[in-house]
Amino acid sequence: MGHLAKDKGKLVARVRRLQGQLEAVARSLDEDAPCGDTLQLVASVRGALNGLTVELIEEHVRNHVVDPEHEADPERAKGAADLLAVVRTYMK
Template sequence: MLQTPEEKKRTITRLRRIKGQAEALERAIENGTGCAALLQQIVAMRGAANGLMAEVMQSHLKETFGFEAALASPRSQSVIDEEISEIMKILKTYFK
């Protein structure tokens, strides 16, 4: 679950952007736009969806591992957040 109102707002904004891209793609197909332009729009949508997935995944990692790890370990929350950020950097390379 997205934890803060800021995370929720950012996620909804991303989702609305993807919705707008999907609607634009639908209009482009209806208007007979060429395949190259359609592919470009699809790639943009995929990038936006991957960004959304990364953001939700990061929230999930923080929720799942950050809180429980902070209770089980004397490490500070900032160290845990840093470790989660490192995991996200690796995962984001697979989203491209």
């Protein structure tokens, strides 16, 4: 995903935060924390991973398929915008 080079630092920082969240899940399991607390940690990891996934998919679509903000064909622009909206909604 070479086109992400300008935002690479931000993406790597997000991945490192995810690593920290996963380590918190592991500690929670090791320490026999209450199930609800562990499940909350897992839900947080899932949300963070979904957010990262949406960002990567959106950048891929905009750079390799069609960027709705710069597409001259209104139908293609609407189709791409609709696809991105569905992906964002699905990944919430």
